[in-house]
Amino acid sequence: SAVISQKPSRDICQRGTSLTIQCQVDSQVTMMFWYRQQPGQSLTLIATANQGSEATYESGFVIDKFPISRPNLTFSTLTVSNMSPEDSSIYLCSAVGGQSETQYFGPGTRLLVL
Amino acid sequence: QKEVEQNSGPLSVPEGAIASLNCTYSDRGSQSFFWYRQYSGKSPELIMFIYSNGDKEDGRFTAQLNKASQYVSLLIRDSQPSDSATYLCVVRAGGSYIPTFGRGTSLIVHP
Numbered sequence A: 001s002a003v004i005s006q007k008p009s010r011d012i013c014q015r016g017t018s019l020t021i022q023c024q025v026d027s028q029v030t031m032m033f034w035y036r037q038q039p040g041q042s043l044t045l046i047a048t049a050n051q052g053s054e055a056t057y058e059s060g061f062v063i064d065k066f067p068i069s070r071p072n073l074t075f076s077t078l079t080v081s082n083m084s085p086e087d088s089s090i091y092l093c094s095a096v097g098g099q100s101e102t103q104y105f106g107p108g109t110r111l112l113v114l
Numbered sequence B: 001q002k003e004v005e006q007n008s009g010p011l012s013v014p015e016g017a018i019a020s021l022n023c024t025y026s027d028r029g030s031q032s033f034f035w036y037r038q039y040s041g042k043s044p045e046l047i048m049f050i051y052s053n054g055d056k057e058d059g060r061f062t063a064q065l066n067k068a069s070q071y072v073s074l075l076i077r078d079s080q081p082s083d084s085a086t087y088l089c090v091v092r093a094g095g096s097y098i099p100t101f102g103r104g105t106s107l108i109v110h111p
Helices: none
Strands: A004-007 A010-013 A019-025 A031-037 A043-049 A068-072 A075-080 A089-097 A102-105 A109-113 B011-014 B019-025 B030-038 B045-050 B054-058 B061-066 B071-076 B085-093 B099-101 B105-110
Touching: A004 A089, A019 A031, A019 A089, A031 A075, A043 A068, A043 A075, A075 A089, A102 B045, B011 B019, B019 B030, B019 B085, B019 B105, B030 B061, B030 B071, B045 B054, B045 B061, B045 B071, B071 B085
Parallel strands: A010 A109, B011 B105
Antiparallel strands: A004 A019, A019 A075, A031 A043, A031 A089, A068 A075, A089 A102, A089 A109, B019 B071, B030 B045, B030 B085, B054 B061, B061 B071, B085 B099, B085 B105
């Protein structure tokens, strides 16, 4: 299994600012993803983080708002730009790896935008 | 559009009983099926995965898959209060790493 760490674990930010979330996996993984989860809701995929190239964004998410980097097989960052209160959510890093190609999740970053 | 349907619950069972969580999916090309448990305020953790029709057992958990009926279930035997959580059914099509998540079923195990 893959162990995923994220930082920060939580943050309170002012509207109009940006926050970068870091995700580190303890082993090389095939795929890395970023999700958002609103309270009481299921997970929404933001984008697939591609190593060394631009991320692949899902409908409703754009690079200018959520720039993503993945410089190597074990590390990725998600930036939430020009934040508004509607961006308050839990952001989860996820990775697919291992022989069974199962998906694992980081502990999440709880973001509150005031 | 690929859909994964789960009863949102809550499903309430007494301690020691069998909890049965059900899930249906729309994409017949689905190949991989996962059950995750998510405690409030925590991230999802993998319980089991199943790829073939039939049953797969792991401790108190049994996953059941019926591809013809597009149905997957999770049975939890000897339910404990610590099993109280939301259970997410996750389905992945063949050749894709992008999963489709159900909305989750809330399980409450009362003493």
